[in-house]
Amino acid sequence: MSRLVIVSNRVSIPERSGAAPAGGLAVALQAALEERGGIWMGWSGNSSGEEEPGPLDLKERGKITYALTDLTKTDVEEYYHGFANRVLWPICHYRLDLAEYGRKEMAGYFRVNRFFAQRLAPMLEEDDIIWVHDYHLIPLAAELRQMGFRNRIGFFLHIPWPPADVLFAMPVHEEIMRGLSHYDVIGFQTDHDLENFAGGLKREGIGEALGDGVFSSHGRRFKGAAYGIGIETAAFAKFAQKSASHSMVKKARESIEGRDLIIGVDRLDYSKGITQRIDAFERFVQDNPEQQGKVTYLQITPKSRSEVPEYEAMQRTVAEQAGRVNGALGQVDWVPIRYINRSISRPILAGLYRMAKIGLVTPLRDGMNLVAKEYVAAQDPEDPGVLVLSRFAGAARELSGALLVNPYDIEGTANAIARGLAMPREERRARWRGMMDFLLEHDVTRWCDDFLKDLVPASQA
Template sequence: MSRLIIVSNRVSVPDHKGAAAAGGLAVALQAALAERGGIWMGWSGKSSGEAEPEPLEMTQDGNITYALTDLTQTDVEEYYQGFANRVLWPICHYRLDLAEYARKEMTGYFRVNRFFAHRLAPLIEPDDIIWVHDYHLIPLAAELRQMGLKNRIGFFLHIPWPPADVVRAMPVHEEIMRGLSSYDLLGFQTDHDLENFAGCLKREGMGIEKSPGHFSAHGHDFRGGAYSIGIETAAFAAFARKAASHSMVHKARKSIEGRDLILGVDRLDYSKGITQRIDAFERFITNNPAHQRSVTYLQITPKSRSEVPEYEAMQHAVAEQAGRVNGAIGTVDWVPIRYINRSISRPILAGLYRLAKVGLVTPLRDGMNLVAKEYVAAQDPDDPGVLVLSQFAGAARKLHGALLVNPYDVDGTANALARAVNMPLQERQERWRGMMDYLLEHDVLHWCETFLADLTAK
């Protein structure tokens, strides 16, 4: 069996005891690497200042080799903070108004991808399979091809891919499309993302779709498919059952004093629709005064990319909005919104998922959103909560038991909250059962195995 080489911006290295990383993606990728043997390469997260980074730091764990590289401070500013997160991220999330293009940052993005390629190439054997992850590394295959490598190379995009008119607003969109066309298999989260990519090729006259999922562009034939990423469903469900007895979860249950818990969990990002969600909660209470003092909305939002100015400004805006709503509708004995601006440990989070009557997941745009899937997996089958889910999250394509909302429609989301809080037990169970059955079958290992099977197919 061919070795597997995984390349990502960051690497999930096991701790000194060899324990698996907490996230389901890391678990699946480490399982695939352990089965085949191989390498996981990426940025260490550290900067070497302006000095040339040291050689790859190699760590062995079983038959997996972890290969980490530092970057210079200029690399971090231009490749990561700059082009990846201030151009590609907003454009892929349909936020042209937030994209800040600078030619030096574009140059840095391609330079770091070339640097990754030159560090990776000496490790590659002729029959290795290479799997590249996410928007930070789109040009990597083109760089490896330029060096003469003929290996099978796949790419999976974890975030959305927008339609042609949005992509064309990016000054270097042709180079980005050429980079994607250098892979043998492109994986997207949903069929809509795949359709958008095909539309970009056709609109720009860069290539053709010879048959469904089979493309030809820039002199290269390749495939594309929708591979909706899952979670480690059964393991997370068991984890949540155990977490329900965690002391901090008991304290949270006691503190809400018998009220229904509405839970939102998001990284602080403008794509998550947090301010619109707070507006919808306020509208829900205003329109349904009987629920005043009968619900508590807990929003957990760890800080994210605080070095990027837009994110720091958003942190202040969300905190101020939560304070305004608490001041407007709160009472002496009831604080409607609890806003936590830091990370919560996974055991406590799983227990809170299980405790929550409503999971409120309303991004303005999201590739998949695994919080929605974790919320479903964490529920008590006898008394499950209700998932209120944005129609613009990739998860909405498959989680048909959720109450789908348009996050821009404040009244519509408020009405969905009222419906969720008042939903009868039988309907909650039926909705949950269908989603849980889907998640058990389409877990993260299924996603991983399906993608690799297609990548290695002749």
């Protein structure tokens, strides 16, 4: 059986051998690595300042070697804060207006990918299977191919892939598309993302679909498919049930004083539609005055990429907006919106999901959105809540029991909140059951297995 080598921008290292890291993705990838043995390489999150980074920091955990590298201050600014998060991220989320191009940052992005390849190369064996993750590392396969490696290399994109007219506005889209052609398997979250990719090949005249998910581009053949990522569904459901007795969850339940809880959980990012969501909640309360004092909207939004000016400005905007709504609608004994701008531990979060009558997941664009899946998995089967979900989240392609909304339609989202709160228990149970059955079958382990089944040849399985 061939070794598995995973490369991602950041690496999740368990504290001790055999310990599972937090989060379903890390759990699944660690399990695959434990089965095959292998390497997980990525950025340590640290900067070496202006000096060249030292050697790889190698940490052994059972059959897995975790290989971490520092980056220089310039690398972090140009590769991570620059091109990855100020060009690729907004472009892939359809926000041309927020993309900031700079030749220096573009060069830094490709330079750091070359650096990753150079650091990885001495550790690779001839029959290793390499799995690269996300938009930070699109050119990595091309760098390895140029160094002479012929290993099977797969790539999975965790965020959306935009249509041709959006992608082609990026000055280096040709290099990005050429870089993808050096993989053997390219995975997307949804069939829509795959269609956008295929459409870009055709529109640009640089490739074609050959059938059965096989594509040809830049003289290479490769497979492209949708592999919607899941969560550790059964484990999270048990986790949420147990978390209901957590002391902090009990305090939260007491503090809302019998009111219906509406919950939103998002990293602070302009793609998440948080300001539109607050507007929708305000409209809901205004349109349903009988609900004043009877609902509490809890928005949990940890800070994100605060070094990037746009994110710092957004943090102020969301806080001010929540304050404005509370000032306009609040009463002496009722604060409509509770806004928390920090991370909440997973046990408490699971318990809060289970308490909430409405899970409000309304991104303007999202590759999948695992909060939606965690909310469903956390529910009490006898009395589940209702998921209000943006039709522009990848999860909308899978969770047919959700109330789908257009997050730009403030009134429509407000109406969905009202409908969810008034929904009879039998309808809620029927909607939840269909979604939960899907999530149990299509969990994160199934996602991992499906991708590796296409990437690993039978001779190396």
